[in-house]
Amino acid sequence: MSVSEAAFEGGSTSNPVQITEDEAAVYDRQIRLWGLEAQQRMRNATILIVRLRGTATEVIKNIVLAGIGKLVLVDSDEVTDEDLGAGFFFREEDVGKKKVEAAKARIESLNPLVTVQTMKHHTLLERESLDALVMSVDLVCVTDWHREGLIWINEVCRRFGKPFYAGGTFGLLGYIFCDLLKHDYIAPDRSAPGDAPRSVKASQIYSPLHMALRYQWSGLTKRQTKELNPAAVYAILALWEYQKIKDGKVPDSVDAAPELLSIANAMLTEAEVNPQVLSTMPSDLIESVCRSAAHEFSPVCAVVGGLLAQDILKALAAREAPIANFFVFDGNSGSGIVVRMNM
Numbered sequence: 001m002s003v004s005e006a007a008f009e010g011g012s013t014s015n016p017v018q019i020t021e022d023e024a025a026v027y028d029r030q031i032r033l034w035g036l037e038a039q040q041r042m043r044n045a046t047i048l049i050v051r052l053r054g055t056a057t058e059v060i061k062n063i064v065l066a067g068i069g070k071l072v073l074v075d076s077d078e079v080t081d082e083d084l085g086a087g088f089f090f091r092e093e094d095v096g097k098k099k100v101e102a103a104k105a106r107i108e109s110l111n112p113l114v115t116v117q118t119m120k121h122h123t124l125l126e127r128e129s130l131d132a133l134v135m136s137v138d139l140v141c142v143t144d145w146h147r148e149g150l151i152w153i154n155e156v157c158r159r160f161g162k163p164f165y166a167g168g169t170f171g172l173l174g175y176i177f178c179d180l181l182k183h184d185y186i187a188p189d190r191s192a193p194g195d196a197p198r199s200v201k202a203s204q205i206y207s208p209l210h211m212a213l214r215y216q217w218s219g220l221t222k223r224q225t226k227e228l229n230p231a232a233v234y235a236i237l238a239l240w241e242y243q244k245i246k247d248g249k250v251p252d253s254v255d256a257a258p259e260l261l262s263i264a265n266a267m268l269t270e271a272e273v274n275p276q277v278l279s280t281m282p283s284d285l286i287e288s289v290c291r292s293a294a295h296e297f298s299p300v301c302a303v304v305g306g307l308l309a310q311d312i313l314k315a316l317a318a319r320e321a322p323i324a325n326f327f328v329f330d331g332n333s334g335s336g337i338v339v340r341m342n343m
Helices: 021-026 028-034 036-043 054-066 099-110 127-135 147-159 222-227 230-245 254-270 283-292 298-317
Strands: 046-050 070-074 115-119 139-143 164-170 173-179 182-188 199-205 326-330 335-339
Touching (some): 028 036, 054 070, 054 099, 054 139, 054 298, 070 099, 127 147, 139 147, 139 298, 147 164, 147 173, 147 230, 164 230, 164 298, 173 230, 173 298, 182 298, 230 283, 230 326, 230 335, 254 283, 298 326
Parallel strands (some): 046 070, 046 139, 070 115, 139 164
Antiparallel strands (some): 164 173, 182 199
């Protein structure tokens, strides 16, 4: 189906529909949690997700169950044996089939109130088709893709004023980046006296990915730098650079450790990370990354995909502050941090 043929079934942010009594009954608990207006925004949202791997699987499950209006899913790949681990929309008999075709019915069964549209043609990510596709949705989420592709789609989203999310995993490491342009939201005011309003309007100005990646750490104290776990951050950023050098491939053995270590250390120096905190990347971390980066682990996908979905819903609902703007999960320690990169 071409983008021009993809007529929206239901509402959109430009042509909203009201939640029916039946829908209100289905989403009753959520409406009690974040309010009817927030649920209405979700109901009228069309979300584009590019690439269907473990992280996207978790995102889709959560946003579909939450009650978005429409999901548009783009992936031209076929199901492989490796996809059966973290990709719970797939079964053994799906190996060799197009991912979007294998997953569509199972996604629809999660919530029949959500329209699911799948696209399997790789040409959809070419310039003119992508422009039309981005214009037709309200928010874009790209998962498990290389840095240059993320930067490119982020720039397309900026041209058309669309919020952008990226997320993915490399073995035991995971990340989320968001560029919400200028985002207005309602935040709780915990300092308000008892008889005052308990929430205030707030706003954040976000940076595109290409600017965020130029972030300099020199303005941070030693303690602040240590709290942000720069080793995990630069393991991910070094993997992106490695992919660029290796035509999209990631390390698949410890043989790649010296090259990845060299890349990461050069990036640490360029970003002026406090050498008293991290003068060189830990060799055990680099070796672990080289052994695991090419593989998906369901628990890591569940954490990263779950948080990514939660943040997308938070952005749609405009309640509470979303991630600002780069989240890193370290499965070695089970911890996560958020770095404000050029915001």
